[in-house]
Structure formats: structure tokens, C-alpha cells
Amino acid sequence: MSGYQDRIQNLLDNTGEGESLLILTEEALEKYPLQPFIYYANGVALYRGNNPKEAKEALETALDYLIDDPVLENKIYKELSEVYGAMGNTERSNEYLNKMKPGF
Numbered sequence: 001m002s003g004y005q006d007r008i009q010n011l012l013d014n015t016g017e018g019e020s021l022l023i024l025t026e027e028a029l030e031k032y033p034l035q036p037f038i039y040y041a042n043g044v045a046l047y048r049g050n051n052p053k054e055a056k057e058a059l060e061t062a063l064d065y066l067i068d069d070p071v072l073e074n075k076i077y078k079e080l081s082e083v084y085g086a087m088g089n090t091e092r093s094n095e096y097l098n099k100m101k102p103g104f
Contacts (some may be wrong), residue, residue, distance in 0.1 A: 001035065004028040008041045018048030036065040040076050043083070052083045059083065070104040 008028065011021040022045035028038045039062035046055035059080050066073055077096045084093040 001032055004032070005037060008038065012041055012044060015048070018045055021045035022049060034065055036062040036067075036069070036076075037072060039065065040072060040079070043076075043079055047079065047083055047086070052086045055083050056080065056087070070101050074100045074104045 004024070004027075008021065008024055011017040011024060021041060025038055025042035025045055028035070029042060032038055039058050043055045043058035043062060046052075046058055059076050062076050063073070066076070077099045081093045081096040084090075084096065
């Protein structure tokens with residue numbers, strides 16, 4: 001898992017790598033289907049590829065599997081806020097912004 005996590009994080013840091021990130025996260029999800037970080041990264045990749053509806057689903061799945069990781073939780077909420085904003089739903093966008101915990 002850590003090999004995937006490092007490679008995924010490198011692609012997350014490089015915003016121009018949406019397609020590579022999508023391929024890698026889909027491969028990682030086949031092997032590690034219960035990892036919220038991979039669903040988060042998959043959601044980011046889908047959003048970068050202009051698939052906000054699929055991104056929303058992946059990010060919400062990440063929340064379903066998330067256990068006691070406030071840093072990742074804030075990242076997911078931030079991304080969901082952006083996705084809902086892109087979909088024109090400012091109410092839901094603001095809702096996720098308000099869920100973010102300060103200090104993480």
C-alpha cells in the first residue's frame with residue numbers, strides 16, 4: 001500500500017497529472033478497495049478530468065471509509081466543496097466548507 005500511496009501523493013502534488021493519477025488510483029482501488037486516501041485521490045483525479053459527478057461519488061465513498069483522520073477529512077471536505085461549486089450547488093459547497101475543522 002505504501003508504494004501506491006507515495007506514487008499517488010507525488011501525482012497529487014503535480015496538478016498536471018490528472019490522467020496518470022486516475023489510472024494509478026483505479027489500479028490501487030482494485031487492490032485496496034477500503035482505503036479512503038485512494039478514494040480521495042481518485043476523486044481529485046476525476047475532478048481534474050472534468051467529471052464532477054463521479055468525483056463527488058468517489059469523495060463521498062472516501063468519507064464512508066474514513067476513520068479518525070482529521071487531516072484527510074479536511075482535504076475531502078475541501079475537494080467536495082470545490083466539486084459542488086463546479087456543479088453550481090453553492091449551498092452544498094458552503095456546507096462542506098463549514099465542516100472543515102480548524103487547525104488541521
